[in-house]
Amino acid sequence: MKKLIAGNWKMNGDLASNEALVKAMLADIGTPSCNVALCSPALYLGQLQSLLKGSPIAWGSQDVSAQEKGAFTGEISATMLRDFECRYAIVGHSERRQYHGETDEAVATKAQRALNAGITPIVCVGETLAQREANETEAVVKRQLAAVIHAVGHCISEIVVAYEPVWAIGTGKTATPEQAQQVHAVLRAQIAAASEHPERVQILYGGSMNAANAASLLSQPDIDGGLIGGASLKAADFLQIVRAAG
């Protein structure tokens, strides 16, 4: 299976800097041997569509509404994302779980909405530092993934999972390759038990992955790619991670 390197710009960028960043990436990316995607704020998806169409880089959103359509002011539906040819939608990022109160059930519904629109949800799971210290890591990530398995049924083979330990996000504290691999193996087994095509499901690592540590993380047997925050805002760093996945 090809690896996937997905950038998550979070709430960064503007028209001018996005264009400069994407052009710098496209100038140097060549023909990557992994899948590559950039997830921008929703407002800039049209910009990504025109900059990236026909290139080796796909694009996606950082969230999607759990509702299908109608009176939900401020929300963006999966079919709207489809209109802009999004290939991916991140769902359940820990920043959304933490700051927007997203529950496991809401995240699972979002994954379902994305799948219904032909968009691959990148479902984020991960424990906080307190949960890790209380030895709850496995239970937490399994509970988060179980909600999605319950909601999407056999379509579970069509999702991407991202293991993102909350304590490693934006902190510079990466999980060691062994720590990450341990959790990835747990998630792989859970998917294998629920899916008819577990070999299709990519499990990404996210949390301070950068140009220096990507190769050792990506060499683990159950790490199929990365979800990259900070380092996706720098073309050279991001491309180095893409090459490490090749």
Ligand code: PGA
């Ligand atoms: P980071 O973010 O790479 O900046 O730690 C990863 C993420 O939150 O997806």
